[in-house]
Amino acid sequence: MNSDRQVAPLSDSLNRERLVDALYEAIHREPQNQSQRTFCLAWDLITMVHGDGFEILFEQDPSLDDYGTALRDVGLYGTHAIIKRLTDVIPATLRRGEYDEALHQFLQANFEALKALAWALYAVPEDPTDVLLKYITSNVEDFPEYRPIIAQHEQDSSPSKNANLASVNRPWWKLW
Numbered sequence: 001m002n003s004d005r006q007v008a009p010l011s012d013s014l015n016r017e018r019l020v021d022a023l024y025e026a027i028h029r030e031p032q033n034q035s036q037r038t039f040c041l042a043w044d045l046i047t048m049v050h051g052d053g054f055e056i057l058f059e060q061d062p063s064l065d066d067y068g069t070a071l072r073d074v075g076l077y078g079t080h081a082i083i084k085r086l087t088d089v090i091p092a093t094l095r096r097g098e099y100d101e102a103l104h105q106f107l108q109a110n111f112e113a114l115k116a117l118a119w120a121l122y123a124v125p126e127d128p129t130d131v132l133l134k135y136i137t138s139n140v141e142d143f144p145e146y147r148p149i150i151a152q153h154e155q156d157s158s159p160s161k162n163a164n165l166a167s168v169n170r171p172w173w174k175l176w
Contacts (some may be wrong), residue, residue, distance in 0.1 A: 016129045021047075023136065023146055034112060034143035039135060041070035046128045049121060054086060054114055058103055074135040078124035086117055151175070 008120035031037040038141070045067045048056045057064060068085045068103045089110065094103045108113060136143055 016133060020129050020132050021102075021164075023143070026146070033142050035135075035139040038070045038073045038133060039143075041067055042074045042076060042128070042135075043132060045071065046079070049118075053118055056175065058090075058095070058107075060089075064090070075131045076126060076128055078126045079121060079128065082117055082121040085120075086114075089113060091118070112150060 020043060024040060027036050028040045028044070033039050033083055041062055043060075044060075045057070048060075057067065064083060068080055068083040068087065071077075071083060090103075090106065136146070140147060
């Protein structure tokens with residue numbers, strides 16, 4: 001019985017993540033407005049950092065400041081604070097332009113501090129999937145093509161359907 005309670009929240013969490021990822025895949029190549037661009041930047045950062053660590057962020061066109069602004073705008077305040085700390089650690093001169101040897105050396109020399117920031121990011125209690133879904137539903141007019149998908153998510157997320165979600169206090173990425 002207890003395992004059923006653990007499987008249901010995991011399944012629901014994975015379904016929410018699939019929804020966010022599907023919306024991202026549908027719009028990230030040509031976001032139609034600022035809300036869609038902000039959503040895409042925030043999800044980009046979340047997936048890149050959780051997949052490859054901070055280093056990959058320095059190889060991207062959007063700046064760390066752009067990513068940080070997107071995180072703040074969608075409501076990922078804890079994650080935004082970690083990225084802000086990251087921008088404070090990396091000198092601005094190394095954050096500009098290409099991922100080059102000077103930046104690589106700086107990152108290697110400061111590996112332990114950056115690793116501590118990465119662990120701090122993974123420990124942030126906010127669930128990016130839930131925060132992004134709230135952002136999308138609160139800006140539904142900026143996501144018109146996806147209203148039916150969002151409406152279905154809201155129906156599927158009703159408290160009666162997910163009564164056992166309260167039994168797990170950890171986001172999906174911390175269940176392993």
